[in-house]
Amino acid sequence: GAVVSQHPSRVICKSGTSVKIECRSLDFQATTMFWYRQFPKQSLMLMATSNEGSKATYEQGVEKDKFLINHASLTLSTLTVTSAHPEDSSFYICSATLGSGGAQTQYFGPGTRLLVL
Amino acid sequence: DAKTTQPNSMESNEEEPVHLPCNHSTISGTDYIHWYRQLPSQGPEYVIHGLTSNVNNRMASLAIAEDRKSSTLILHRATLRDAAVYYCILSAQGAQKLVFGQGTRLTINP
Numbered sequence: 001g002a003v004v005s006q007h008p009s010r011v012i013c014k015s016g017t018s019v020k021i022e023c024r025s026l027d028f029q030a031t032t033m034f035w036y037r038q039f040p041k042q043s044l045m046l047m048a049t050s051n052e053g054s055k056a057t058y059e060q061g062v063e064k065d066k067f068l069i070n071h072a073s074l075t076l077s078t079l080t081v082t083s084a085h086p087e088d089s090s091f092y093i094c095s096a097t098l099g100s101g102g103a104q105t106q107y108f109g110p111g112t113r114l115l116v117l
Numbered sequence: 118d119a120k121t122t123q124p125n126s127m128e129s130n131e132e133e134p135v136h137l138p139c140n141h142s143t144i145s146g147t148d149y150i151h152w153y154r155q156l157p158s159q160g161p162e163y164v165i166h167g168l169t170s171n172v173n174n175r176m177a178s179l180a181i182a183e184d185r186k187s188s189t190l191i192l193h194r195a196t197l198r199d200a201a202v203y204y205c206i207l208s209a210q211g212a213q214k215l216v217f218g219q220g221t222r223l224t225i226n227p
Contacts, residue, residue: 044217
């Protein structure tokens, strides 16, 4: 099946620093990837849609200057949390789509747990 | 996005079938019904999807009501590894993004 990886799996950083999270589709090409955030005991919240070769589309309320997304190739999208603060501590999950039309399946990475001190 | 309604939690026993319901009374004619599940501390995992007809795969079966206003995910023989949060999601034809609701937390008793 389609495999999506994320790196790192967990990261601890100091407040004010930036953190980059990588999302890779290992055995397929993905023109579109998605970034989600999940707080404890809550559901996934879509942050943005990452499109290869073009700017990401951010959901309402998500600051594009704080969460920088780059989708430079068909197998790699990166999310950079800039000037991280403790409230940015969360579980960040990416996904990539496979298929076309209305039956597209999303394959999710294992997630990156970010803790900002 | 059309909304789905699922019970917050369900409980079942190991090796028994599990029927997870989902109501989607505002579904449109071209909306697909997707099911994903999320095991603890992991990313979600695709389970199954359908449009109008019932669907079977190695993980589960999806039973879709004739009026499409509800569907049921069926795990034929639950194992402890099936304990997860199960999400029922609608996506419009051609749309890629998924909007997750709260899902159903399934507990499997040994």
